[in-house]
Amino acid sequence: MNASLSFSDRLATEIRKKKNAVCVGLDPQWNQLPVVIRRRVQEVGQHPSVAYRRFCFDIIDVVAPLVPIVKPQMAFFEQLGPMGMKALYEVIRYAREKGLLVLLDGKRGDIGSTAEAYAAAYLGAGDASPWGADALTVHPYLGTEGLQPFVDRCLSVQAGIFVLVRTSNPGSAYLQAADSDPISVAQRVADWIETTNQSIDDSGTYGPIGAVVGATYPEELAALRQRMPHAWLLVPGYGAQGGTAADVLPAFDQDGLGAIVNNSRAIIYAYQKRPELSPERWQQAVQDATTQMIGELSPSYRVVEQRR
Amino acid sequence: MNASLSFSDRLATEIRKKKNAVCVGLDPQWNQLPVVIRRRVQEVGQHPSVAYRRFCFDIIDVVAPLVPIVKPQMAFFEQLGPMGMKALYEVIRYAREKGLLVLLDGKRGDIGSTAEAYAAAYLGAGDASPWGADALTVHPYLGTEGLQPFVDRCLSVQAGIFVLVRTSNPGSAYLQAADSDPISVAQRVADWIETTNQSIDDSGTYGPIGAVVGATYPEELAALRQRMPHAWLLVPGYGAQGGTAADVLPAFDQDGLGAIVNNSRAIIYAYQKRPELSPERWQQAVQDATTQMIGELSPSYRVVEQRR
Numbered sequence: 001m002n003a004s005l006s007f008s009d010r011l012a013t014e015i016r017k018k019k020n021a022v023c024v025g026l027d028p029q030w031n032q033l034p035v036v037i038r039r040r041v042q043e044v045g046q047h048p049s050v051a052y053r054r055f056c057f058d059i060i061d062v063v064a065p066l067v068p069i070v071k072p073q074m075a076f077f078e079q080l081g082p083m084g085m086k087a088l089y090e091v092i093r094y095a096r097e098k099g100l101l102v103l104l105d106g107k108r109g110d111i112g113s114t115a116e117a118y119a120a121a122y123l124g125a126g127d128a129s130p131w132g133a134d135a136l137t138v139h140p141y142l143g144t145e146g147l148q149p150f151v152d153r154c155l156s157v158q159a160g161i162f163v164l165v166r167t168s169n170p171g172s173a174y175l176q177a178a179d180s181d182p183i184s185v186a187q188r189v190a191d192w193i194e195t196t197n198q199s200i201d202d203s204g205t206y207g208p209i210g211a212v213v214g215a216t217y218p219e220e221l222a223a224l225r226q227r228m229p230h231a232w233l234l235v236p237g238y239g240a241q242g243g244t245a246a247d248v249l250p251a252f253d254q255d256g257l258g259a260i261v262n263n264s265r266a267i268i269y270a271y272q273k274r275p276e277l278s279p280e281r282w283q284q285a286v287q288d289a290t291t292q293m294i295g296e297l298s299p300s301y302r303v304v305e306q307r308r
Numbered sequence: 309m310n311a312s313l314s315f316s317d318r319l320a321t322e323i324r325k326k327k328n329a330v331c332v333g334l335d336p337q338w339n340q341l342p343v344v345i346r347r348r349v350q351e352v353g354q355h356p357s358v359a360y361r362r363f364c365f366d367i368i369d370v371v372a373p374l375v376p377i378v379k380p381q382m383a384f385f386e387q388l389g390p391m392g393m394k395a396l397y398e399v400i401r402y403a404r405e406k407g408l409l410v411l412l413d414g415k416r417g418d419i420g421s422t423a424e425a426y427a428a429a430y431l432g433a434g435d436a437s438p439w440g441a442d443a444l445t446v447h448p449y450l451g452t453e454g455l456q457p458f459v460d461r462c463l464s465v466q467a468g469i470f471v472l473v474r475t476s477n478p479g480s481a482y483l484q485a486a487d488s489d490p491i492s493v494a495q496r497v498a499d500w501i502e503t504t505n506q507s508i509d510d511s512g513t514y515g516p517i518g519a520v521v522g523a524t525y526p527e528e529l530a531a532l533r534q535r536m537p538h539a540w541l542l543v544p545g546y547g548a549q550g551g552t553a554a555d556v557l558p559a560f561d562q563d564g565l566g567a568i569v570n571n572s573r574a575i576i577y578a579y580q581k582r583p584e585l586s587p588e589r590w591q592q593a594v595q596d597a598t599t600q601m602i603g604e605l606s607p608s609y610r611v612v613e614q615r616r
Contacts, residue, residue, distance in 0.1 A: 075422045075429065076425050078439075080429075080438060081397065081439060085390045089390045108383070113335075114381055118383045120387055121388075121389075130387060131386075139415070139417060139447045140483060141483060143479035145479030164449055172450055172451045174496070175448060175449060175496060188482070
């Protein structure tokens, strides 16, 4: 991957190469792990973080040739203490070695020098930052000056952020759909994203500031897509949370770009719905579920193929 | 400290014992560290996280007899990669060994099993969680169901959270003061906090769900205090950000409880304004600045003394 390209250009390049916009979420949870991985670690008395690393490495081996980007969920690594953080670090490195873009799902958000510290910690692929991620999810609650340090960092190290706008959980309406005068809170955040992307002199269509917009509110998704024509959308809620391929189609532009659709559990724990597979072959279930999702989303990337 | 007490009762006990509600923020930043600490680490070629640990340990040694609680800012430790996280872990342990309550400023926030993972990671003093903190700051943007897993964890391990309501930065108004119908976003979050604390069967006045309300908007601080009579307030913005003792007084109840006032830089980097001190005596500046702030806030805790 050409590190001198903007995050947006790297993402578009990988989507075109892999012919899909699937983001595989890496959400390791001990009780969900394939029994063969848990057993190996328990037998030799290793720390659970060893199992998390093994599990994520094994998934990366399967999905690296198939999808453009993975999204490690930091909370699950943080839950294992300092050893879990070390495993996270290794997972990020491994994913990048295998040619995947890495979007860290850490939902960080603060102001001033603290926001600068978070941005410097995570944003900057490979050796450009201590953790080496291409992009990070970010909370908007502290307002625009809480977001600006992340924007500045995106520009200095060719990274990206995805700001929470309209999340996929049912209770998100409590704040995000609150009708503030004259627009909702989510629209307010969306407008900042659009303005900021437009203000950045960038050759491509999309700027470095993406938006998290859930698949579970298709009408709002379409409206927010129109409201932020220069933002990549990260669309969670596909599969397990009820979002369908038809629901996410409005997130894509006419070239099949502009969005990535995340799926975590239905891919990484697909073995749980495949009792006919022997336990050692759990990776086959990951591969099949990934391929199936790519197929389901083909109405979006088929457009890309026609245009090439 | 009696771990079977609720976080709220532990906090009230420590405030009464120390006769003040000062929270010392632990914000290690390499370029700000006393030169004696930086030099020692550089001379032997150690990782910067060694300096962060040393700096925080030295501050804890000074403030542990003086104040009830410290607030490590996670971002600065995260900025040093996995080694920084190890230092954070050790700082939390050390602070608790010295009898301090630990409020982790991580501003986490997510939904479902991810929120559960963050809560399980950080909430639970000592060995009750992998990181062992008494309390954590939390983002409300994902709505009430994003907060509920943190509440559940507070009840199961006697921990506390402080939800961002009205932060001290000038740009916070963009979202938080947005007039949603019929109340502002900040008021909306405040109402959830109050309702939730009231719904928790607790013997004390204050529940486990606190609120972050900046010192820089004294009128809103007073109004939010009234709106959340059962919530501890964490008041940032004192000192460096312009908040004064008079500004924070409305945060306290008539018994001198109900709030903690944070100060980070003006205490931990106080040596920078004391050129007459020899570099080795930077801890003296920490002690003097802490004592000074305790004195400034005495109009609030003097009430406590009268009532005992």
